[in-house]
Amino acid sequence: MPNDQSTPGIVAGRLSADQIARNFGDLHPPLDDHEARVAADRCYFCHDAPCMTACPTSIDIPLFIRQIATGTAESAARTIFEQNILGGMCARVCPTETLCEEACVRNDAECQPVQIGRLQRYATDKLMAKDKHPFTRATATGKRVAVVGAGPAGLACAHRLAMKGHDVTIFDGRTKGGGLNEFGIAAYKAPGNFAQAELDWLLGIGGISVEYGKRLGDGLSLDHLQKGHDAVFLGIGLAGVNALAVNGSHDGLAAAVDWIAALRQSGGKTDVAVGRDVVVIGGGMTAIDAAVQARLLGAETVTIAYRRDKAAMAASEFEQDLATSKGVRILYNVAPKSLGKDGITLARTATRGGKLVETGETLTLPADQILRAIGQTLEGAPGVLKIDGGKIAVDASGRTSVTGVWAGGDCATGGEDLTVTAVAEGRDAAEDIHISLTGGV
Amino acid sequence: MADLRSEFAGIKSPNPFWLASAPPTDKEYNVRRAYEAGWGGVVWKTLGEAGPPVVNVSGPRYGAIWGADRRLLGLNNIELITDRPLEVNLREIKQVKRDYPDRALVVSLMVPCEEEPWKNILKAVEETEADGVELNFGCPHGMAERGMGSAVGQVPEYIEMVTRWVKQHSRMPCIVKLTPNITNILYPAEAAKRGGADAVSLINTINSITSVNLDTFTPEPTIDGLGAHGGYCGPAVKPIALNMVAEIARSANTAGLPISGIGGITTWRDAAEFMALGAGNVQVCTAAMTYGFKVVQEMISGLSQWMDEHGIASVDEVVGRAVPKVKDWKDLNLNYVTKAVIDEDLCIKCGRCYAACEDTSHQAIEMGEDRTFRVKDEECVACNLCVNVCPVESCITMKELPLGAVDPRTGRKVEPYANWTTHPNNTAAVQG
Structure with missing residues (x-):
C-alpha cells in the first residue's frame, strides 16, 4: 500500500x-510582459529613493524599473547586475518585505508596494535568457586571488575580481557550487535548478576556475593559499x-x-x-x-x-x-x-x-x-583570524585581522545573514582587494 | 433631478451628449445601439457625393498613445468619410430618425467646393427629415488632399462661401465643424458666422503622427511600410479644444454663436468644462470608441449629480459660466502672491517635488534628514510644478498671501490688484 x-x-x-x-x-510566478509593464507603471521614480537605500547592494531600483517600463528590460538587468551579480537569485529569495518593498513610498500611498522583487526577476530573467554574459573582463593584471566558498559572498567577490582582470580560483568543500543558494534556501523560491544555472552564467565572465571538494582544514590551509595567491577571500558561511x-x-x-x-x-x-x-x-x-x-x-x-x-x-x-x-x-x-x-x-x-x-x-x-x-555556527575558520561574537572579525571593506585575507557573507561580522548582504560584502571586498593589488589603478 | 434637456441651434435632444461624426456613427446598426444606450444625439458619419464611394485603406486606420496601464490617451486615424453608398446611408438615416424622433440626428457632409454638389446633397438630406447638417471642414487627412475637409476649413473665404450656399439651399440648421489646424481659430469661426452658420462645432482632429516604429523606421499607423499623418483626438487634445472653444465664446465678433464642444471629452466632468467655457452641447467620439456606448450613462448621471449639488436646474445655466473668467495674460493680477504648502501628513516622501524644484525650478523645497519636505517661502515663486508632479492629490496646495502680508521672496507687501498694463516695467504702460 x-x-x-x-x-x-x-x-x-x-x-x-x-x-x-x-x-x-514557483512561489511567485514570473511576471509576463504585460504584468511587468503594469507593475512598473506604479513606480514613482522617487528622488534619492528609499528602496535603493534599503537594498544592501544599493541597486538603482527606480532606474531599472523605468528601464523596464520603457521596454528595455536588458538595460534594467545591467543596472541590477552592476550592483548585484546574483540579482537573479536575490529577486527570488530576498525578504523584500523587510528591505526595498518595505521602504517603498507606495506603502504610504495605498498599502501596496511596487513589486520590486518580481520586477527584478523579470529583468534579470530576460537578460540571462540571452545566454551571453553581459560583462567583459578588463585587461589581465596577472594577480591571483583565492576565494574559499562558492556561496553568494564568494561568487560575488570572484566575479568582481575577474571583471577587474584578476585570475580567481574558487575552492568549495562540496561537490557543487552555489552555497546556500544550492543547498539552503527553500526549493520553491528557486525552482528549475536556478542556482546552478546562475552559477554557470556567472562563470561566463571567464577568469574563474572552481575546485570542488576542498575546504579549509581538509586539504586546504590559509597559509598555503596565501603563499600561492596575492590575496585570499573567505566566504565559508556557517557550517556548524x-x-x-x-x-x-x-x-x-x-x-x-x-x-x-x-x-x-x-x-x-x-x-x-x-x-x-x-x-x-x-x-x-x-x-x-x-x-x-x-x-x-x-x-x-x-x-x-x-x-x-x-x-x-x-x-x-x-x-x-x-x-x-x-x-x-x-x-x-x-x-x-x-x-x-x-x-x-x-x-x-x-x-x-x-x-x-x-x-x-x-x-x-x-x-x-x-x-x-x-x-x-562558524566552523573551520583558520585559528590565526580574530573572531568576534562567533564570526570572523572584518572591517567595512571586509579586511580580516590578517593582512592579505578578506572575509564576507555569513561567516563574517556585519550585516544580516542574507544572500543579498553576502553579495554586497563579497563585492565590496573585491573592490578593496583590487585597490590593494593595483594601488587603486 | 437636474433637467438635462438640450436645445442646440434649434435642435432638441434629451441630453447634451451627442456622438460626433466618426466611425461610431457610420451606419444604422451603430446609431440604434447608441440611442438605446442613451446618447442624446448623433452626427452621422460624413456623407460624400453620390457616385463611386470613397475607398479606405485596409491596413491599420488608427494609431495611439497610451498612459500608465495602457490607458488610451490619444488616438489618431486615417479613415476617410463614409465608404458606403450615399443612398444606403440616406435610407438608414430616414429610418432611424423615424424610429427615434426625440433624439437629435444631424448629418455631416463633405462634397467638393462647388455650389451644385452642395445643392444636390442638401436636397437629398432634407428628404430624410434629419434635424440638421454639419459641414465637415475639419478632417485633416486624405480628403484634405482632394481640396475638402480641413483644406476648406483653413481658408476662411471658402468657409463663408460654402456656408452661404448651404443656408441658401436648405432650411436645415447648419453647424460648421472647424479644424484646429490653423493659427487662429477666430478667423474660421468668424467666416462661418458671416456665411450664416447657426453654430460651429470644434475641434476636429489635429494633424499628427503618433509614433515611429524603430525596427522598420515607419510612422504609425503603417500601411505596407509607409505612413501618412492622421487626425489626433482623445483625452490628450482636450486642453487645445477647451482653449479654442473659449476663444470663440469670449470674442466680441463671435460671442453668442452656438458652439458644439468636441475634443477628448471622456467623462461628465470634461463635458461640464466645455459647457462652462461656452459649448451649448458636446460631441464625443474617442471615449465611445475606447469604452463603448455605455459611457454616456456615467456622463448623464455625473452631470445630473453635479448640477443637483450646485443647484443648477438646466444645462443652459452651465453654458458659458466660466467665459467671463477667461482673459488675456495682461489682465492677470501681478500682485497676487501664493506659496506652496506641503501637507506632511499626506506626504508619502517620494521626493518628486524636491527633484522637480531643485533640478528644474527655483530650489524652493528643502529635504530634511528624515525625508521631510518643506517649502522655502523666500524662494518659492508659486510656479505650481510641485503640485503638478506630486502623486498625492491635495498633498501640496497653494496658499494665498493676504493683502498687506510681506512676501518673504521679494520683501514687498502684497498690494491690491494691478496688471501688466499699468506695471512700471511695461514701457508701453498707461501710467496713472
Missing part, C-alpha cells in the same frame, strides 16, 4: 508526484549547527539544514522522507523553510516551536504568514524541555524583567520527526 499523509514514521511519497511537483513550483541541549533522545531528530540540503538535491522530491507529525525548533528562516517544505511533502501536522514571542521571531511576518497559509502551526513562547520516544515536551515561557523564563507549564507534542533550526 502506498504511503499517504497519515502513514506513521518518516517516509517518502506521502503525496503523489504530481502534487509534490505542483507544491514545489547548534545542538539541542535537552534530556532524552529521539530517533527522528535531525538538523534542519541537513534535511533541507538533501531535499534541495532531490530532483522530483518524491524520495524525500518526512514525518507524519513534524516539529521544527527555531524561529528563523531555516525553521520556516523546513516547516513549509515538510508540509509541501505531505506531513500531516507541522509545528514550529519558538521560544520567544511573535515579535522577536527572526523570520519576517510575511514568512510567518506564508508558513501558516501552508498549514504550519506556529507556537510561540515554547522551549524544548525533553525528548521522548514519540514526541517532544516543551516548556511554556514568558519574558519577565527582560529575561526569558519558564512558566512551569509544559506541553507534549507527538512527533516522529524533529528538526532543529536553532542557528548555525
Whole structure:
C-alpha cells in the first residue's frame, strides 16, 4: 500500500508526484510582459529613493524599473547586475518585505508596494535568457586571488575580481557550487535548478576556475593559499549547527539544514522522507523553510516551536504568514524541555524583567520527526583570524585581522545573514582587494 | 433631478451628449445601439457625393498613445468619410430618425467646393427629415488632399462661401465643424458666422503622427511600410479644444454663436468644462470608441449629480459660466502672491517635488534628514510644478498671501490688484 499523509514514521511519497511537483513550483510566478509593464507603471521614480537605500547592494531600483517600463528590460538587468551579480537569485529569495518593498513610498500611498522583487526577476530573467554574459573582463593584471566558498559572498567577490582582470580560483568543500543558494534556501523560491544555472552564467565572465571538494582544514590551509595567491577571500558561511541541549533522545531528530540540503538535491522530491507529525525548533528562516517544505511533502501536522514571542521571531511576518497559509502551526513562547520516544515536551515561557523564563507549564507534542533550526555556527575558520561574537572579525571593506585575507557573507561580522548582504560584502571586498593589488589603478 | 434637456441651434435632444461624426456613427446598426444606450444625439458619419464611394485603406486606420496601464490617451486615424453608398446611408438615416424622433440626428457632409454638389446633397438630406447638417471642414487627412475637409476649413473665404450656399439651399440648421489646424481659430469661426452658420462645432482632429516604429523606421499607423499623418483626438487634445472653444465664446465678433464642444471629452466632468467655457452641447467620439456606448450613462448621471449639488436646474445655466473668467495674460493680477504648502501628513516622501524644484525650478523645497519636505517661502515663486508632479492629490496646495502680508521672496507687501498694463516695467504702460 502506498504511503499517504497519515502513514506513521518518516517516509517518502506521502503525496503523489504530481502534487509534490505542483507544491514545489514557483512561489511567485514570473511576471509576463504585460504584468511587468503594469507593475512598473506604479513606480514613482522617487528622488534619492528609499528602496535603493534599503537594498544592501544599493541597486538603482527606480532606474531599472523605468528601464523596464520603457521596454528595455536588458538595460534594467545591467543596472541590477552592476550592483548585484546574483540579482537573479536575490529577486527570488530576498525578504523584500523587510528591505526595498518595505521602504517603498507606495506603502504610504495605498498599502501596496511596487513589486520590486518580481520586477527584478523579470529583468534579470530576460537578460540571462540571452545566454551571453553581459560583462567583459578588463585587461589581465596577472594577480591571483583565492576565494574559499562558492556561496553568494564568494561568487560575488570572484566575479568582481575577474571583471577587474584578476585570475580567481574558487575552492568549495562540496561537490557543487552555489552555497546556500544550492543547498539552503527553500526549493520553491528557486525552482528549475536556478542556482546552478546562475552559477554557470556567472562563470561566463571567464577568469574563474572552481575546485570542488576542498575546504579549509581538509586539504586546504590559509597559509598555503596565501603563499600561492596575492590575496585570499573567505566566504565559508556557517557550517556548524547548534545542538539541542535537552534530556532524552529521539530517533527522528535531525538538523534542519541537513534535511533541507538533501531535499534541495532531490530532483522530483518524491524520495524525500518526512514525518507524519513534524516539529521544527527555531524561529528563523531555516525553521520556516523546513516547516513549509515538510508540509509541501505531505506531513500531516507541522509545528514550529519558538521560544520567544511573535515579535522577536527572526523570520519576517510575511514568512510567518506564508508558513501558516501552508498549514504550519506556529507556537510561540515554547522551549524544548525533553525528548521522548514519540514526541517532544516543551516548556511554556514568558519574558519577565527582560529575561526569558519558564512558566512551569509544559506541553507534549507527538512527533516522529524533529528538526532543529536553532542557528548555525562558524566552523573551520583558520585559528590565526580574530573572531568576534562567533564570526570572523572584518572591517567595512571586509579586511580580516590578517593582512592579505578578506572575509564576507555569513561567516563574517556585519550585516544580516542574507544572500543579498553576502553579495554586497563579497563585492565590496573585491573592490578593496583590487585597490590593494593595483594601488587603486 | 437636474433637467438635462438640450436645445442646440434649434435642435432638441434629451441630453447634451451627442456622438460626433466618426466611425461610431457610420451606419444604422451603430446609431440604434447608441440611442438605446442613451446618447442624446448623433452626427452621422460624413456623407460624400453620390457616385463611386470613397475607398479606405485596409491596413491599420488608427494609431495611439497610451498612459500608465495602457490607458488610451490619444488616438489618431486615417479613415476617410463614409465608404458606403450615399443612398444606403440616406435610407438608414430616414429610418432611424423615424424610429427615434426625440433624439437629435444631424448629418455631416463633405462634397467638393462647388455650389451644385452642395445643392444636390442638401436636397437629398432634407428628404430624410434629419434635424440638421454639419459641414465637415475639419478632417485633416486624405480628403484634405482632394481640396475638402480641413483644406476648406483653413481658408476662411471658402468657409463663408460654402456656408452661404448651404443656408441658401436648405432650411436645415447648419453647424460648421472647424479644424484646429490653423493659427487662429477666430478667423474660421468668424467666416462661418458671416456665411450664416447657426453654430460651429470644434475641434476636429489635429494633424499628427503618433509614433515611429524603430525596427522598420515607419510612422504609425503603417500601411505596407509607409505612413501618412492622421487626425489626433482623445483625452490628450482636450486642453487645445477647451482653449479654442473659449476663444470663440469670449470674442466680441463671435460671442453668442452656438458652439458644439468636441475634443477628448471622456467623462461628465470634461463635458461640464466645455459647457462652462461656452459649448451649448458636446460631441464625443474617442471615449465611445475606447469604452463603448455605455459611457454616456456615467456622463448623464455625473452631470445630473453635479448640477443637483450646485443647484443648477438646466444645462443652459452651465453654458458659458466660466467665459467671463477667461482673459488675456495682461489682465492677470501681478500682485497676487501664493506659496506652496506641503501637507506632511499626506506626504508619502517620494521626493518628486524636491527633484522637480531643485533640478528644474527655483530650489524652493528643502529635504530634511528624515525625508521631510518643506517649502522655502523666500524662494518659492508659486510656479505650481510641485503640485503638478506630486502623486498625492491635495498633498501640496497653494496658499494665498493676504493683502498687506510681506512676501518673504521679494520683501514687498502684497498690494491690491494691478496688471501688466499699468506695471512700471511695461514701457508701453498707461501710467496713472
